[in-house]
Amino acid sequence: MDIQLKRGLLDVCVLAAIKDEETYGYKIIKDMKPYIEMSESTLYTILKRLEAAQMVNIRSAEHNGRLRKYYSITETGLKRIDEFRDDWKEIMTIYRFVSREDQDNE
Amino acid sequence: MDIQLKRGLLDVCVLAAIKDEETYGYKIIKDMKPYIEMSESTLYTILKRLEAAQMVNIRSAEHNGRLRKYYSITETGLKRIDEFRDDWKEIMTIYRFVSREDQDNE
């Protein structure tokens, strides 16, 4: 998929992946793969950004002798998903504008 | 609307605005205003980009003593709109992923 088209989607996708359960970076990438793909460098950048915006909480915990960072969503993060649903209405309007057929032919 | 969300949409919106009739920059902005807003600097950058990609043709003509640049869409430009429709299917999948409700509550 076009990289520019992904830009407004990725943040909210990651939030959606975290929404239901505390999870960690590597798992997020695998969970989202059927829907949208992103590189590791992208994901960890996004997670940092979401933390700075206080949309996720981070907890470090040992797993198999290694530290793993677990992410959970915050109220602000949930609000962000709701806002996306509002944006979606605008996007649908745009989509109809772009994909409309000419009145005359067909 | 979130600036990042617009990024993949703007190019194809401009193409859609040009699709039906030869038009010019200032008019495009006004035509699209109900659907999506963009600054003039953004629009003219996009038009240049679309020209470089041979998705639009440019014709300069005098209007009221001033030069005005008229844009029309090319085959490549029409193809770009079609490709966007394919991308749209992926976007819908992503939307469903983001906006799904939890299975348990509600």
Added chain:
DNA sequence: CATAAATACTTCGTGATACGATGTATATCA
């Protein structure tokens, strides 16, 4: 046992691009 692959996270540099600010120039309107 050695080597490869998977897991897990990090840092760095780059390229694409939307925008505000600013500039230029003419026409129209109050």
Added chain:
DNA sequence: TGATATACATCGTATCACGAAGTATTTATG
């Protein structure tokens, strides 16, 4: 006369997705 609309252009900046590369451990695979 001054403001507003029309019409296009240039420049610098901030955001951000990505590939490349690095670190380190665990788990196959031969």
